[in-house]
Amino acid sequence: MEELIYPVLVEFSTLILLVVIGISLFLLGKGADILVSEAVSLSLRWGVPKMIVGATIVSLGTTLPEASVSVLAAIKGNPDLALGNAIGSIIANTGLIIGIAALIGTLTIDKDTIKRQGKYQLLSGVLLAVVSLPFFSKGPNGIITQKMGFIFVILLIIYIYGSIRYAKKYNGDISTEFTEEENPVLLQLIKLVLGIALVIISSKILIPSVEIIALRGGIPQGVIAATLVAFGTSLPELVTAITAVRKGHGDLAIGNIIGADILNVLFVVGSAAAVTKKGLIVPSTFYKLQIPTMLIILVAFHIFAKNKDSIITKLEGVFLVGIYTTYLILNYIWI
Template identity: 45%
Template sequence: MEELLLRVVPGLPTLVLLIVIGVCILLLSKGADWAIDGVVALARRTGLPRIVIGATIVSLGTTLPEAFVSVMAAWTGNPGLALGNAVGSIIADTGLILGVACVMTRVPMNKFILQRTGWVQVGSATLLVVIALISLWIMPEPVIKRGIGFLFLGLLALYMYATYSWAKSGGNQAMDGEAEDESDEMGIPKSFLMIFGGLFLVILGARVLIPCASECAVRVGVPQDVIAATLVAFGTSLPELMTAFAAIRKGHPEIMVGNVVGADVLNCLFVIGASASATPLAIPENFFLFHFPVMLLILWSFRAFIAMQNKKGYFERWQGGWLLGIYLIYVVLQYALNVNIPH
């Protein structure tokens, strides 16, 4: 699909591109609404917390296409794309999406779930960086080997099982911060259909929107490196962003938190794990100097906010501003220092 878009989009008139962008935005909006409605209904029927469904089913749906693209890129000789996709998405998910959400509205802090999944989120990313540093120390050219890829996939399976177990054992604590559901009840099959149908529309809309928007930016004179550092990087997290906005608009921000935390874990353990299992992933020098430090700064900041145990039960706006500020500085420095992440 990517190659087809790259061939077709440059030949389209600007008016057609603008119409396509408009249609894609509608697909993104409608798909995100369907996905959130499906999550709420599924939580109601199964008794699982919405934050947990966001951290597992929704985040798996939004990261699965990236995992597929990354594995295919690794197989076809572009392994740097996998690492770039994963690290860039983690930074955007936590810095941009969670940051904007905390600035916009009161985002509930489910301490029971976040004290557990939050440690997996920051722990998996820290483990990735530690392994990368060991590789840098013992190898002339650092790589993430296939054995590490299989290790990450094993840790992913443990994470999914542990998240379900925590939700089941947590009782009312696992539901902390979730508003009452007054929507019409639907069956479990229809709930799954809403979730995956909605995610399909969101991913389709994002896949078509970004090449069209990039082409429009080129035609008005925006430099290619600026497009790479902004639009293309932003595009990998667009499904998570749209589902986050839909969750906030419908009064269920806890789904957004679960999606962000789950997507970070999956980008690290699933995207990098699956890609490294296919072929060893070389680690470019700029990851050690720039991308890894920014990723850890954002994730450990989020971890610190959880540890602060806000008595009010939600994240503060200044905390969202801090995360968003790091992300914006990161994007500006990518362009200024010419350290664009591989895409």
């Protein structure tokens, strides 16, 4: 998609690009608004916890940018970009997005759901770290093989199926009574898909537009790659989380991030590894910064999610954002 969009945008003047950015931001916000509203409505209709809806339906939609970028990178022979995008997105999701959401609103935790989904989130990160070790590849670099990619995809299917079964058995206090005036389920699903499409398409237009303006302003390409590309694929999760928190659905935001982290491992890394015979080569630098940061931030979130108040506090949000900021700074120092 970027190959079609970029050549068109680069011909625009800076003024027109600014207008494009404004429209993209509007559509991004509108898409996130529709996405959150319909996801909450469906969760109420089906009696499913909002955190479960966020961890499956919503996160599948918002993780598509990471999956498309990583799969295309793997096909084009850039496996480090594919893996870096997935790991970087987990760090951005759990550090930056959860941190910001905690600072601007109340992030409530569903204890029963966090025990299940949060466990899978942490286990997914540990699994990715383990299979990335050089020990399994008999060389200086780790390799996530094509076979392992298929195993990840199988685990993804099991995860989604298990989440749906768990949701059906959930006996919460969510009201499932709807009046006849409620929109039909099919219409709600169409709106949900429309919201996801708006979020993804607008982000695909927004990022290259900002990149072109940055290049015209003399900002180094390396700075753009280290910030916009990594942040860009997590933009749908960020907008969705902020919108959910502002609407008072912090548990949906938490569920979205937990699900996105799991899918970044099983869906993004899995599909990227599965499409290349040589697998995904893990750069040696990843063992110094990317993988340790991913594990630290996942463990921190897991601890915060189990506090007695059942919320992610603002202080904890500051800590998560601080870890992410430190990660960005160290990326520049260790170039």
